[in-house]
Amino acid sequence: MPKTKTPSKKKTRSNATAETMAAGQRDISVSEFFAKNRHLLGFDNPRKAMLTAIKEAVDNALDACEEGGILPHIYVRVLQINESRFKLTIRDNGPGIVRAQIENIFGKLLYGSKFHRLKMSRGQQGIGISAAGMYGLMTTGKPLIIISKTGKRKPAHEVVLKMDTSKNRPTVISDSEHPEDDTLFEEGHGTQVTIELEGKYQKGRQSIDEYLEQTAIANPHARITYVTPTNETLEFPRAIEELPEEPKEIKPHPKGIELGTLIQMIERTEQRQLGGFLTKDFCRVGATKAREISKGADMTGQTWIKTVGHTEAEKLYESIQKTRIIAPSTDCLVPIGSKALLAGLLKEVKAEFFAASTRPPNVYRGNPFQIEVAIGYGGGLGRDDSAKVLRFANRVPLLYSQSSCCSFKAVAETSWKNYGLTQPKNSIPSGPLVVMIHMVSVWVPFTSESKEAIADYDEIRKEMKLALQECGRKLGTYLRRRKRMARESERRSVFERYIGEISRCCNAIVGADTDKLYKALLKQAKRRTDEADSQLDDEGQVVDNGGRLGSNEGVIIVDELQDIPDQDDTLFGKTTKKKTKKKTTRKRGKK
Amino acid sequence: MAKKKTTKKTTKKKASKKVPVKILGKKTMKRVVDKKRDAATVKKIETLTTSIVKKSLAQKEPTFEIPIRSVTNMKYNKKKRILEMGSNTQTRSLFNLGQSRKFMQSLLLAKGCKDLIAAEKTLSLRGMYYMGLHTIAGTKEKTFNDQSESDGILEDLEVSLDGLREELHIFAKKRGTMVGNITVVDNGDEINCRKMGSGGYAIPSICEPNVMQFKNCDADFILHVEKDTVWSRFNEDRFWETHNCILTEGSGQPPRGVRRMLHRMHKELGLPVYCLLDCDPWGHYIYSVIKQGSINLAFESERMAIPDAKFMGIRSKDYDRLDLSDDVKIELNDRDITRAKQIAAYPWFEGKREWQREIKTMLNNGFKMEVESLITKDISYVTEVYVPQRLKEGDFLD
Numbered sequence: 008m009p010k011t012k013t014p015s016k017k018k019t020r021s022n023a024t025a026e027t028m029a030a031g032q033r034d035i036s037v038s039e040f041f042a043k044n045r046h047l048l049g050f051d052n053p054r055k056a057m058l059t060a061i062k063e064a065v066d067n068a069l070d071a072c073e074e075g076g077i078l079p080h081i082y083v084r085v086l087q088i089n090e091s092r093f094k095l096t097i098r099d100n101g102p103g104i105v106r107a108q109i110e111n112i113f114g115k116l117l118y119g120s121k122f123h124r125l126k127m128s129r130g131q132q133g134i135g136i137s138a139a140g141m142y143g144l145m146t147t148g149k150p151l152i153i154i155s156k157t158g159k160r161k162p163a164h165e166v167v168l169k170m171d172t173s174k175n176r177p178t179v180i181s182d183s184e185h186p187e188d189d190t191l192f193e194e195g196h197g198t199q200v201t202i203e204l205e206g207k208y209q210k211g212r213q214s215i216d217e218y219l220e221q222t223a224i225a226n227p228h229a230r231i232t233y234v235t236p237t238n239e240t241l242e243f244p245r246a247i248e249e250l251p252e253e254p255k256e257i258k259p260h261p262k263g264i265e266l267g268t269l270i271q272m273i274e275r276t277e278q279r280q281l282g283g284f285l286t287k288d289f290c291r292v293g294a295t296k297a298r299e300i301s302k303g304a305d306m307t308g309q310t311w312i313k314t315v316g317h318t319e320a321e322k323l324y325e326s327i328q329k330t331r332i333i334a335p336s337t338d339c340l341v342p343i344g345s346k347a348l349l350a351g352l353l354k355e356v357k358a359e360f361f362a363a364s365t366r367p368p369n370v371y372r373g374n375p376f377q378i379e380v381a382i383g384y385g386g387g388l389g390r391d392d393s394a395k396v397l398r399f400a401n402r403v404p405l406l407y408s409q410s411s412c413c414s415f416k417a418v419a420e421t422s423w424k425n426y427g428l429t430q431p432k433n434s435i436p437s438g439p440l441v442v443m444i445h446m447v448s449v450w451v452p453f454t455s456e457s458k459e460a461i462a463d464y465d466e467i468r469k470e471m472k473l474a475l476q477e478c479g480r481k482l483g484t485y486l487r488r489r490k491r492m493a494r495e496s497e498r499r500s501v502f503e504r505y506i507g508e509i510s511r512c513c514n515a516i517v518g519a520d521t522d523k524l525y526k527a528l529l530k531q532a533k534r535r536t537d538e539a540d541s542q543l544d545d546e547g548q549v550v551d552n553g554g555r556l557g558s559n560e561g562v563i564i565v566d567e568l569q570d571i572p573d574q575d576d577t578l579f580g581k582t583t584k585k586k587t588k589k590k591t592t593r594k595r596g597k598k
Numbered sequence: 599m600a601k602k603k604t605t606k607k608t609t610k611k612k613a614s615k616k617v618p619v620k621i622l623g624k625k626t627m628k629r630v631v632d633k634k635r636d637a638a639t640v641k642k643i644e645t646l647t648t649s650i651v652k653k654s655l656a657q658k659e660p661t662f663e664i665p666i667r668s669v670t671n672m673k674y675n676k677k678k679r680i681l682e683m684g685s686n687t688q689t690r691s692l693f694n695l696g697q698s699r700k701f702m703q704s705l706l707l708a709k710g711c712k713d714l715i716a717a718e719k720t721l722s723l724r725g726m727y728y729m730g731l732h733t734i735a736g737t738k739e740k741t742f743n744d745q746s747e748s749d750g751i752l753e754d755l756e757v758s759l760d761g762l763r764e765e766l767h768i769f770a771k772k773r774g775t776m777v778g779n780i781t782v783v784d785n786g787d788e789i790n791c792r793k794m795g796s797g798g799y800a801i802p803s804i805c806e807p808n809v810m811q812f813k814n815c816d817a818d819f820i821l822h823v824e825k826d827t828v829w830s831r832f833n834e835d836r837f838w839e840t841h842n843c844i845l846t847e848g849s850g851q852p853p854r855g856v857r858r859m860l861h862r863m864h865k866e867l868g869l870p871v872y873c874l875l876d877c878d879p880w881g882h883y884i885y886s887v888i889k890q891g892s893i894n895l896a897f898e899s900e901r902m903a904i905p906d907a908k909f910m911g912i913r914s915k916d917y918d919r920l921d922l923s924d925d926v927k928i929e930l931n932d933r934d935i936t937r938a939k940q941i942a943a944y945p946w947f948e949g950k951r952e953w954q955r956e957i958k959t960m961l962n963n964g965f966k967m968e969v970e971s972l973i974t975k976d977i978s979y980v981t982e983v984y985v986p987q988r989l990k991e992g993d994f995l996d
Binding site (some may be wrong): 498501502504505506507508509512513515516517519523524527528530531532534535 | 643644647648650651654655657659660692693695698699701702705706708709712713734735736737739741
């Protein structure tokens with residue numbers, strides 16, 4: 008054991024007193040904090056920063072359109088100014104923003120409508136777009152330019168914003184009124200943001216292209232126009248013409264809060280009596296349930312909130328855990344839905360088999376959530392690589408931190424071998440497979456503020472796995488059937504091959520008519536293999552024409568690749584050259 | 599008969615364009631042809647084919663039955679003391695993926711046999727393989743991948759036609775040699791087995807009465823030894839001359855020709871058969887095949903088995919009795935042990951106390967011995983001492 012030595016050289020220490028220290032202690036502005044820790048928001052490197060900026064703007068745009076009941080058309084333009092400098096323009100056809108709010112929304116961190124409510128939306132905290140603006144300002148010194156128009160007869164405002172990071176306050180540099188600008192906003196309303204920032208453009212994984220493509224999958228009701236730095240225009244068309252239902256705002260569910268939160272709620276409530284507090288501040292608690300909970304905590308509905316202290320709150324918390332309360336209402340969740348999910352996947356992924364499944368809503372920590380899974384298999388997908396996992400949260404694609412994401416883990420934990428796929432140990436399956444996992448929730452538990460990965464809650468992972476298994480079973484049925492069909496056609500060809508020989512032999516031995524015999528045997532061979540073609544599948548139903556898969560809502564089987572709209576430079580289109588020659592599958596269930 | 603068949607053939611063969619193997623016109627050669635038997639065989643082939651054609655035209659599944667050649671369909675006839683084939687059959691059908699190819703092959707070979715019979719020629723198994731071999735039109739698939747495939751089909755054909763291989767004009771590769779006090783007529787040629795030099799007379803694959811006749815036999819018994827090396831020793835020592843016998847050898851498991859030859863000499867000439875085989879499960883099994891017939895050819899047992907054949911040695915007790923050196927021991931391996939137990943459990947060995955004792959002694963010894971082990975005593979010990987002594991004592995296993 009080395010002896011612990013006291014340092015021979017005495018360090019000069021500041022020996023600060025409480026007073027001297029107090030001099031250095033002051034408020035830290037949120038914006039200042041994030042300016043220093045921009046990686047927390049997803050602005051770690053130029054490439055990611057540019058993607059994050061676009062992502063935040065597009066998310067906001069989609070949210071705004073949906074809230075305004077407008078079918079979104081998003082225009083994204085990435086203009087390269089020089090080697091490392093880009094100008095991003097994102098325009099939507101949303102309801103627009105009233106003049107007074109523009110600087111707050113774009114120039115202030117943690118300002119927004121979404122943080123204080125439990126409602127399903129893409130954005131959550133109100134950090135994103137202002138952080139993007141801040142990043143642009145820091146790297147290029149150029150301000151944000153916002154043009155917004157709220158109606159046909161109203162003027163379009165152009166606001167140039169800078170933000171004061173130390174005060175978390177926006178500074179308006181210029182504010183001009185555009186005359187009615189119909190070229191920008193064809194529908195008479197919308198918002199356009201322009202950010203200049205330091206960035207790096209690269210195609211492939213985790214690129215802007217990939218983000219927009221996946222956004223198009225998860226938002227089949229949106230039309231996205233994308234102008235790339237090389238001045239190409241990519242159009243992601245709309246797959247369905249109806250807006251998703253508007254999600255409702257909800258109150259917290261009693262089962263979903265922790266003791267600390269409960270105490271906080273008790274401190275902040277406007278209610279004066281326990282009964283009122285329980286029924287008004289929570290969802291799914293009526294008078295009876297309130298009485299039951301109060302009774303369990305040795306209180307009544309008339310107990311004054313003021314008298315509820317820490318010990319009482321603890322009792323109340325325990326009582327809540329014991330009481331049976333129905334799960335939170337789920338109309339606050341709007342999943343994409345199997346049909347729309349398939350439509351989205353079908354237009355962007357060149358696969359031959361699609362299956363989707365939407366789980367019933369569930370609750371984690373009192374927050375309702377719902378899991379949807381869709382898979383695409385075969386067709387033009389890469390045959391030798393491992394499967395591709397597309398992760399989404401509230402319709403937003405998640406591109407980074409894949410392996411720490413709950414959904415990725417769920418894919419790896421599911422046993423795909425049961426469904427006829429190969430899967431290395433502790434890994435995602437390999438083969439021509441795309442797995443899409445979507446979580447909708449009033450509050451998606453991200454692992455960090457940059458919203459890259461979903462936190463690993465047992466409830467969430469379980470639901471994900473169940474949904475994956477459901478899709479997996481459909482895939483398994485399809486693959487088994489495909490295998491059997493291949494076997495049948497092989498069988499037929501074997502028979503056909505030998506029939507000629509046999510007819511000739513019979514002719515040589517007993518002089519039977521070769522042609523007649525050949526035709527008779529061929530007829531029989533066809534009959535026998537036809538019977539086998541329509542044989543019962545494992546579940547006991549005839550597969551062809553309205554069989555189990557054929558009538559399934561959540562399944563699309565594509566016969567030939569040309570059924571899928573052509574798109575060249577997508578990440579899924581790389582291996583399209585391998586044409587599938589399968590003739591046995593028939594087209595079913597096409598929308 | 600031959601002419602009649604030719605006319606029949608021309609009318610029937612009109613429609614067929616492709617005959618894979620052309621059989622050249624038959625010149626008058628010195629050959630024995632049993633026309634009656636051939637006609638019967640052709641009839642059998644035609645009956646089988648006709649039933650297939652009828653089924654096919656009636657849109658029924660074309661099938662034919664094959665008696666099963668396996669232990670499960672085997673029974674031991676205690677009265678005749680031979681193995682017989684049971685009545686179980688398997689169905690071979692065209693529309694069964696596993697059997698489709700075999701079905702086609704069966705017909706190909708049936709056709710081949712008919713052509714052979716019509717040409718009054720015989721072919722080897724390998725010859726038959728080439729006769730049926732061609733590439734299926736429009737594919738790269740060959741009708742036969744190798745000879746073993748066609749051999750199996752021919753055996754199936756034999757049993758399902760209830761016709762012998764010889765009747766189908768097919769012979770196996772010949773194996774086995776003989777020498778001794780006998781003259782035979784083979785395909786019209788007189789062969790004096792006393793004057794066969796050191797090589798001996800190769801027993802042909804087909805030893806049917808129409809091909810092979812016996813003439814002038816002075817021998818008192820037949821000594822069958824397991825393999826060529828031992829046989830050469832006996833021949834060189836002119837054992838057959840000194841003991842007035844016929845000396846045969848079957849190169850291990852004796853082929854059909856040898857067995858048929860032994861059977862016929864035993865039956866027709868009344869010669870007892872003694873077997874000198876190795877003291878191991880394989881030797882015991884060879885004896886069992888000679889005596890009761892084999893499982894694979896159970897349908898021919900009646901024509902091949904010699905229930906009165908005797909087992910002369912090597913006996914497991916010989917190690918002690920003859921005071922052999924330790925060097926001759928060959929350790930029994932696991933497979934030998936299981937095989938020995940299997941043989942002991944055969945119904946025809948089951949009730950024989952001596953045989954049970956013999957096998958038990960061998961297992962207890964834990965080693966096997968070859969006939970050649972006697973050479974350690976003296977080069978000609980086997981011919982000069984061992985066999986004469988056994989013959990004198992009449993010390994055989996039955």
